[in-house]
Amino acid sequence: MTYMAIPNIGNYTIALATAVESLGIKAWASTATTPEALKLGIGAAPETVCLPLKAHLGHFIEADRAGVEYAFMVNSVGTCRLRYYRHMIGHILKDLGLKIKIFGLGFDGFKPPIVRHFDPGPITFLKPLFHTALKIKVIDKLEVAAWRTRAIEITHGDTTLLMNKLLVELSESKTMARTRAIRKKVAGCFAEIPVDKEKKPLKVGLVGEISFLRDKCLNKNIEYILGSQGVELRNFFLLGEELKNITRIVFLNQNKRKYLSKVADRYLQCTVGGHALDSVAHSIHCADEGYDGMIHVCPSGCMPEVSVRPILKRVSKDKDFPILEMSYDEHTCGGGIATRLEAFADVLMERRKKQLPRPSRGEGN
Amino acid sequence: MFFYYIYPDLWEAFFSELGMEPVVSGPSTKKTVEKASQISETEHCLPNKLFDAHLAELVGKVDMVFVPRVLSTIKNHLSCPKFGPLPDAARADIARGTEVLSIDLDETRRPLSKTLLLLGKKLNIQKSKTLPAIKSAFSAMESANKKMVMLNKKKGKPRFLLIGHPYIIHDNFIAGPILSKLENMGVEVELISFADDTPATSYILWGTANKIYHKLNTLSSEDYEGVIQITVFNCGCDSMMIDTYRQLVKDKNVAYMYLMVDEHLAQAGVDTRIEAFIDSLRWRK
Numbered sequence: 001m002t003y004m005a006i007p008n009i010g011n012y013t014i015a016l017a018t019a020v021e022s023l024g025i026k027a028w029a030s031t032a033t034t035p036e037a038l039k040l041g042i043g044a045a046p047e048t049v050c051l052p053l054k055a056h057l058g059h060f061i062e063a064d065r066a067g068v069e070y071a072f073m074v075n076s077v078g079t080c081r082l083r084y085y086r087h088m089i090g091h092i093l094k095d096l097g098l099k100i101k102i103f104g105l106g107f108d109g110f111k112p113p114i115v116r117h118f119d120p121g122p123i124t125f126l127k128p129l130f131h132t133a134l135k136i137k138v139i140d141k142l143e144v145a146a147w148r149t150r151a152i153e154i155t156h157g158d159t160t161l162l163m164n165k166l167l168v169e170l171s172e173s174k175t176m177a178r179t180r181a182i183r184k185k186v187a188g189c190f191a192e193i194p195v196d197k198e199k200k201p202l203k204v205g206l207v208g209e210i211s212f213l214r215d216k217c218l219n220k221n222i223e224y225i226l227g228s229q230g231v232e233l234r235n236f237f238l239l240g241e242e243l244k245n246i247t248r249i250v251f252l253n254q255n256k257r258k259y260l261s262k263v264a265d266r267y268l269q270c271t272v273g274g275h276a277l278d279s280v281a282h283s284i285h286c287a288d289e290g291y292d293g294m295i296h297v298c299p300s301g302c303m304p305e306v307s308v309r310p311i312l313k314r315v316s317k318d319k320d321f322p323i324l325e326m327s328y329d330e331h332t333c334g335g336g337i338a339t340r341l342e343a344f345a346d347v348l349m350e351r352r353k354k355q356l357p358r359p360s361r362g363e364g365n
Numbered sequence: 366m367f368f369y370y371i372y373p374d375l376w377e378a379f380f381s382e383l384g385m386e387p388v389v390s391g392p393s394t395k396k397t398v399e400k401a402s403q404i405s406e407t408e409h410c411l412p413n414k415l416f417d418a419h420l421a422e423l424v425g426k427v428d429m430v431f432v433p434r435v436l437s438t439i440k441n442h443l444s445c446p447k448f449g450p451l452p453d454a455a456r457a458d459i460a461r462g463t464e465v466l467s468i469d470l471d472e473t474r475r476p477l478s479k480t481l482l483l484l485g486k487k488l489n490i491q492k493s494k495t496l497p498a499i500k501s502a503f504s505a506m507e508s509a510n511k512k513m514v515m516l517n518k519k520k521g522k523p524r525f526l527l528i529g530h531p532y533i534i535h536d537n538f539i540a541g542p543i544l545s546k547l548e549n550m551g552v553e554v555e556l557i558s559f560a561d562d563t564p565a566t567s568y569i570l571w572g573t574a575n576k577i578y579h580k581l582n583t584l585s586s587e588d589y590e591g592v593i594q595i596t597v598f599n600c601g602c603d604s605m606m607i608d609t610y611r612q613l614v615k616d617k618n619v620a621y622m623y624l625m626v627d628e629h630l631a632q633a634g635v636d637t638r639i640e641a642f643i644d645s646l647r648w649r650k
Binding site: 046048079080081084087090091092231267268269270273274300301303306307308309311312313314327334 | 388406408411413433436443445446447448449451453454457458459469568569570599600601604607608609625
């Protein structure tokens, strides 16, 4: 059996693994970067590149050691460093003398090189892709349900256990019918968890760089830490939503980005690159929606996200809305992050108790 | 400050022709850097911090600060994504209370002359007045560029090539100590010029990076003895490109060194690195 290593994008890696089957091969993947992979990546990459590159690189080196022949890396069409990831990773892997062959999604002619290389039949190619889309939808649903339940669960860890169980089921699901069955039972399963219905959890939005929003190892399990503090989180990166946006732009010309840039217009009049515009727009949006706070995560020195920080500070001052800026590097340890997050949650709780005068929706403008 | 050096003399000529008095912030010094580290976002790259300090120097002295939104300086290329939100960041933080004049500088969408025309429109100046201003601005830029080319032509062979972003190699604080040391040692140095034609397209879309890439691609070991790159701490573009540059230069059999500058630049460290580099090259002969 031929294997292909794919990059980590958190729980969505499960869905991507299904997509790889469309090429008639199997995926080599994990839902979180392992610490060993990170160490390998840090050792091999130039010191000043951003952390996600090191994580992906380490993952591919690990794959090569496991005997994997191919790797896949996403292309980005943006302005930030992500655009050059594949090129750079390819170079470094070659320098290291590794045999792993890396593919992108580029087009040259009718078929992308990756499809031409494996040359699967049309049915083997298309069926898993539909399955992937379905799985992405299920994972979106799981994530949303998990944020809600985790904040109000009575026994800590129930939600995470259930989530892990369902994710394993999902990754083992081979047919669309089974995946559909899982989708149906998601709501019921989460409803069975004993919750404290009286509790009014803090509502906090999470924005920033995508690898850090999704990878549990890189963001030191930020969703779990906050959830167990009784914080209802809203992570603004859902792959399903993101893909829906892209298809809408292509086929229906309905651009959510246009809406976002309208929201952010007073503070930022350019798309910057990466998810910087989204960060600003969602922060403004959450401030108006009555969220309790916002957390902005990015790797240290991230080009787009760091450059909008002064703007986020202004938003925070203008709207009287707390925004915690977290930046991660190689030396970030889980304990430090947990302390900061707990302190932030405590501050938000005190703030709520004191009922500080907050501009309600529509007034503050 | 960022793209002041790509368009030498252009802005002064343009604004003074329009009847305004352009005030340019002074060269970066130790004091600028101290100020920068106090007022700027901690994780910015050094030029971005310096930009903030320069801006703070101007605020209060002038009626209006000009911060262009530089999206691309070469057709079909992009600039570093950090330039995009600069005017917004300026409005949000340091230049708050001062009017910030801004214009999208996007060569991919429209040429520079049209951008200047739009800028005139933004300032409520008649087209008949803007057009001659544009003309004189361009001629000022051309003569400045010619001067630089002449300077480079005079230099003997083999010489050293100094590469880096325009706002790095022309900055007094970042490149100043390095240039003066090289001059003291009697080494002939050519600064990379960003004025010549559009480089061939490659997989690199960042304009300045591609220009450097192009220059290094056409490098010959007869003309150049070594390449020195100046880069700054936390520069995103350079962090991706340094390895590519090094490989390219190595293939041409030319020596390569890069110097990374941060806020704590000390002359002694720079001196040691440069002396060692030059000496080892001389011994090789």
